[in-house]
Amino acid sequence: MPLFDLPLGELQQYAPDVPEPDDFDAFWAATLKQADATPVLIDVAPADTGLSLVDTWDVTFAGYEGQPVRGWFTRPRGATADLPAVVEYLGYGRGRGLPHERLTWAAAGYAHLLMDSRGQGDLYGNGGATPDPAPAAPGGPGVATRGILTPHDYYYRRLITDAARAVTAARALPGVDPGRVAAVGNSQGGGLALAAAGLVPDLAALMISAPFLCHIQRAIDLTDADPYGEIVRYLAVNREAEPAVRRTLAYVDGIHFARRATAPLHVGVGLRDTVCPPSTVFAAYNHYAAADRTVHVYPFNHHEGGEALHTRRQLTWLASRLD
Template sequence: MALFDLPRAELERYLPDVAEPADLDAFWARTLQEARTHDLALRVEPVDTGLRLVEVFDVSFAGFGGQPIKAWLTVPAHRSGPLPAVVEYNGYGGGRGLPQGHLAFAAAGYASLFMDTRGQGSQWGDGGGTPDLAGSGPAHPGFLTRGLERPEDHYYRRVFTDAVRAVEAVRALDLVDPARVAVAGASQGGLIALAVAGLVPDLVGVMADVPFGCHFARAVEITDTTPYAEVTKYLAVHRDRAEQTFRTLSYVDGVNLGRRATAPLLSSVALMDTICPPSTVYAAFKHYGTRAGTTPDKTLEVYEFNNHEGGGGHQLARQLPWLHQNMAAAAPVAEAIR
């Protein structure tokens, strides 16, 4: 795939005006307040996976509407004291799969919580175990157009709420240091991580790779790949719903929620990415933290000749020392809190 978006020099100057609803903060405050009226219902059960250097737990907790969300918790078998933690979110269409596939952060010394994504898990990977118990109006196959009629009904309102509750769940564990929690994800997982960064004020770090769901209006205009093509195909049928569609999506846009973030960010972009166009990732990066008073530290790793795989293992190799540094910097604060 050749370059198809703006040249790199223009991308580095790119700062688009991304529409944001006036009631965005109130919308999400109401949403999370309602979610917290439900008991967290945290359940943690050990699982024998055959792995000897880590311990694995099957976790469930109450997400949006009090509905059960599953996750894998993986921790080093030999540990002392409360651990810093990483909450990880998955890519589009995948589920939590098997715990044997989520070992990197535990191997690096962290408690690792990998959240299942409601309703997903049947497009690739090893499956998921969390149904989406809420319905929606007419939608194109996939998840992006579910509930486009109203922001209150949109699929990602539920998912982002689940993701915030996942952070609350990991912080409720005795083996986790609640003052040292980071979030991570790629593609859809990167979007979810950006959203959580804007909704949870005291994270240690955010790792959002080739994030999906940023600057929807531009993405739909310049790429015809899924998931963005779901919106195009939906509007090709529902010709009178464009204004409402983009209004609804503005409530879950990673640019708008990421503006509110306060935690340091390590992100990545691939300049030949046809799934999450580079300009949309730059939009999220440039706007990240700009509503936080003081803009947090942020770094964007650029992979010039890669498609949506981004940096792959090279990005993980970049993440680990960055994560160690940020967790170490937060350690005195954590000690003071305790």
């Protein structure tokens, strides 16, 4: 894929005026208040992984409306002090899989909570364990359009609430220093981490790459690639639904969460990314409220960005913020 979006010099200055709903803060405050009415930890059970250098627990915490959300919690074996923690969110279509799949953060000495994504896990990987029990609402077959006609029914209202509650759960888990919690994610996971940073106070750090759900209106005008392509295909059939869809999407746009987030920020972006176009990433980055922010640009990469090189950069940066 050749370069298709704005030149890098323009991307670095790209901060579009994206209107937000007047009741954005009230909407999310009410949603989180409802979730917070339920104690966050439901179950923490040891998991047999066959690994000798880490300990893992099968965690269930109360997410949206108190509904159970699963996750894997992993710590370096033998650690006795309360550790800084990394809360990680998954890409679109992936479930939490098996506990030995994601060991980078525990191997680096952090406590690690990997949140499952409700109703996902069937596109790739090794499956998920969290159903989405919400009643059926008008929308397309994929989660990107599930309940998309109203912000109260929209799937991402539930998943973003889960993401915020995952931070609360991590802070309550044994062996975690609640003052040193970071959020991390790629693609959909990056969008969830950004939303959590905008909703949960006092995160110590935020690391996102190729975040989904940023400057959504531009994304659906610019790309047909999924997951945005699901929204495009829905509107191609449901032509009169466009005003309602655009209104719903405004409540989950990462730009609005970025305006409210204050944690130090580390970002990765590929300039040939047609899944989450670079202008949508820079739009959120340039609106981010904190001055402590860093972006790594990969001019010749698509949605994969910097891959292992970027992870190494994340490890170095995170150590400077959490240790």
